[in-house]
Amino acid sequence: MVTSSTYDGPTRRVTVLGATGSIGRSTEDVLAHAPSGQFAVEAVAGGRDAAALARVAIHLGARFAAVADPSAYRALKDALGSAPIEAAAGPEAIVEAAKRPADIVVAAIAGAAGVEPTHAAAMAGRVVALANKECLVCAGEPFMRDAAAHGARLLPVDSEHNAIFQALGGRDVASIAKMYLTASGGPFRTWTREAINAAMPEQALAHPNWSMGAKITVDSAGLMNKGLELIEASYLFGVEADRLDVLVHPQSIVHGLVSFCDGSMIAGLSNPDMRTHIAHCLGFPDRVATRATPLDLAAIGSLTFERPDLQRFPALKLAMDALRQGGSLPTVLNAANEIVVEAYLARRIAFADIARLVQAACEDAIRRGEAGAPASIAEALAVDHITRERTRASLA
Ligand code: NDP
Ligand code: MG
Numbered sequence: 192m193v194t195s196s197t198y199d200g201p202t203r204r205v206t207v208l209g210a211t212g213s214i215g216r217s218t219e220d221v222l223a224h225a226p227s228g229q230f231a232v233e234a235v236a237g238g239r240d241a242a243a244l245a246r247v248a249i250h251l252g253a254r255f256a257a258v259a260d261p262s263a264y265r266a267l268k269d270a271l272g273s274a275p276i277e278a279a280a281g282p283e284a285i286v287e288a289a290k291r292p293a294d295i296v297v298a299a300i301a302g303a304a305g306v307e308p309t310h311a312a313a314m315a316g317r318v319v320a321l322a323n324k325e326c327l328v329c330a331g332e333p334f335m336r337d338a339a340a341h342g343a344r345l346l347p348v349d350s351e352h353n354a355i356f357q358a359l360g361g362r363d364v365a366s367i368a369k370m371y372l373t374a375s376g377g378p379f380r381t382w383t384r385e386a387i388n389a390a391m392p393e394q395a396l397a398h399p400n401w402s403m404g405a406k407i408t409v410d411s412a413g414l415m416n417k418g419l420e421l422i423e424a425s426y427l428f429g430v431e432a433d434r435l436d437v438l439v440h441p442q443s444i445v446h447g448l449v450s451f452c453d454g455s456m457i458a459g460l461s462n463p464d465m466r467t468h469i470a471h472c473l474g475f476p477d478r479v480a481t482r483a484t485p486l487d488l489a490a491i492g493s494l495t496f497e498r499p500d501l502q503r504f505p506a507l508k509l510a511m512d513a514l515r516q517g518g519s520l521p522t523v524l525n526a527a528n529e530i531v532v533e534a535y536l537a538r539r540i541a542f543a544d545i546a547r548l549v550q551a552a553c554e555d556a557i558r559r560g561e562a563g564a565p566a567s568i569a570e571a572l573a574v575d576h577i578t579r580e581r582t583r584a585s586l587a
Contacts, residue, residue, distance in 0.1 A: 198226035205473065207251075208289055208308050209299035210235035211243040213404045214322045214348065217465045218297050219247050221473060221481055230473065234288040236308070238300070239263050245270030255291060257284035259304070286311045295473060297348070298323045301404050302529050303575050306330055310568050313343035320472035322348040324423040328525040330571035331426035332564060345427065346472040351420055352427055353468040354447030354459025362451075364430050371448040372420050373440040374499065375400045375463075377412040380441060384503045387413075388543035392536050400443040400463045409532045410506075413545055414499060418510020419528075422521045425514055432515045437507065439497045444486065462486050505546040513553060518562045519574045520553055526578035527552030534586050552582050 205222065209215045215237070222230050232251040237244040239260035245267055248256040257279045258267050264280035271278055279287065289296060289308040296312040297320045298305060305323035310330070312319050314337060321327075326334055338345060347353045351372040359367075378397045379387045395412040396405060403411070410416035414437075421435050438448070443463040450456040461467045464483040473479055501508040506528075513520035531548045534540045540548070556562050556578070565571035 196226045198229040200229070202228055202231050203294045203473070204233045204292065205230050205295050205297065206234040206236075206288060206291060206293040206312075207232065207247075207297045207299065208236045208285065208312075209238075209297075209301065209305065209323070210247045211237040211240050212299055212301060213402065214297070214299035214465060214469065215247065218299065218469050218473075219251060221466050221470045221479065222251055224482055225473075225479055229479070233293040234291050236285045236288040236300070238304070241266035242270050245272075245274075245276075248276050249274050255279070255288055257288040259285050282307070290315045293317060295320055295346075297469070297472070298326065299348070301325075301406055303329050303526065303572075306334075306568065306572060306575075310334060310337065313338040313345075314341050316342040318344045318346060318475075320346050320348050320469065321427075322469075324349055324419050325525055325529075327423045327426045328419050329522050329575055330565065330568050331422065331521060333567050333571060335426050335429075337568065346475055347423075347427060348465070348468050348472055349420060349423065350446040350461075350463070350465065350468050352424055352447065353471055354445070354461075355424065355428065355449055357459045357471065358447060358449040358457040359428070360457075364428055366452050367430065367434060368450045368452050369434050369436055370424060370428065370430055371436050371438050371450070372417060372424060373438050373443070373445055373447065373496075374414060374417040375411070375443045376439045376441050376497075376499075377414065379412055379503075380439065382503070387503055388541065390542040392538065395535075395542060399441070401465075405536060406529070406532055409535060409545075410528070413506040413542065414504040415506035415510060415528055415545070415549075417499070418507045418513075419525065421510060422514045432511065435514075437499050439499050440494065442491060442494055444488075444491060444494055445496075460486060460488075506549065509546060509550055509553065516562070518564045519556060519571075520562055522565060522571050522574045523552050523556045523562075523578045524549055526575040527582045530579050530582040530586070539586065548582065548585065551585065552578055555581065 234255040241263040289312040298309040299322040470479040
């Protein structure tokens with residue numbers, strides 16, 4: 192690892208799931224620039240890009256590298272060359288990476304593919320730095336229950352939840368009046384409903400403040416991402432829908448706020464740079480220096496806030512409804528959304544179809560009498576699977 196100074200505390204062993212993605216690369220940057228000896232990397236895992244995975248594994252000096260696509264094994268082996276890193280491939284190898292002995296597992300696989308490996312890390316009682324919000328949206332209740340039963344600790348990487356976690360400072364949620372997650376409003380914040388409905392993928396992918404993977408960027412453009420995050424927050428902090436709210440904040444400096452029963456409000460601020468939130472989790476409860484630019488509030492000048500417009504951003508309303516109704520609806524919403532966002536990126540459907548088709552999937556689950564709460568991760572994944580199949584069929 193490239194490091195700046197030395198460290199004389201105990202070394203923390205880290206595993207990074209989704210090491211080649213946007214969060215993975217930010218994690219790599221934090222680890223590579225932390226003082227020598229503060230962190231050691233146990234395992235890295237990725238989807239199919241063997242060359243990128245081998246590069247990060249070698250850079251971070253990992254012991255184990257796992258790629259989900261079994262056909263990528265040879266390429267991973269070749270790219271690792273003579274480096275002393277064990278290679279493995281296939282979905283079971285990703286779960287093995289998640290379970291290897293580590294002090295902290297960064298869960299940054301995109302989408303529902305991250306549920307099983309992240310659950311495996313939680314079942315092994317790890318500290319989990321959770322970026323994969325789909326874990327809690329798809330399987331919130333069983334995931335939280337299993338994590339608690341196996342002594343796992345979840346630290347939120349998602350910027351809004353990380354800010355709220357810091358603002359809470361370990362206080363009991365009973366003293367909270369409301370939690371606010373901020374949303375930049377994305378590229379369509381000031382657009383008319385007609386213009387948003389007709390937006391092309393390159394317009395949805397042009398996020399004004401954050402650089403992220405394609406799926407979450409499209410989710411952000413329609414505010415579905417904020418809806419998924421409300422559901423994530425509800426399970427993570429154990430707070431019901433009535434005490435969760437969204438504020439549109441175009442500067443993306445304030446990420447989350449907590450108002451307490453005495454009228455006080457505490458906010459979490461930083462520049463929009465995921466390295467800050469990742470470092471907070473990796474070092475918790477201590478702080479780790481990063482290369483993120485320090486916040487200069489005088490240079491920013493003003494911070495503004497507005498209420499979200501649920502007419503122009505119906506996906507946020509759908510997620511709010513799914514959270515209130517509970518049961519399998521968050522699972523259905525998440526699964527249908529992944530399929531329709533994929534179809535949108537492939538230019539098979541219009542932006543307006545994303546919310547329309549997700550709503551149809553939720554209504555279909557209710558009509559079929561399948562809106563009951565999944566009792567286990569397996570049941571949640573079964574709902575996820577059938578919803579994907581039905582949503583794909585509705586697109587054909
Ligand atoms: P990316 O699409 O950039 O990266 C996804 C990562 O997951 C890649 O490393 C990819 O590997 C890997 N992957 C995909 N499928 C599998 C699989 N089946 N098994 C193992 N690894 C797999 O996504 P992001 O980094 O943007 O997001 C990751 C998660 O973090 C998401 O859940 C997102 O919601 C959340 N998040 C992201 C934020 C951000 O700023 N990016 C902010 C807050 C939360 P490969 O490259 O080989 O396909
Ligand atoms: Mg977020």
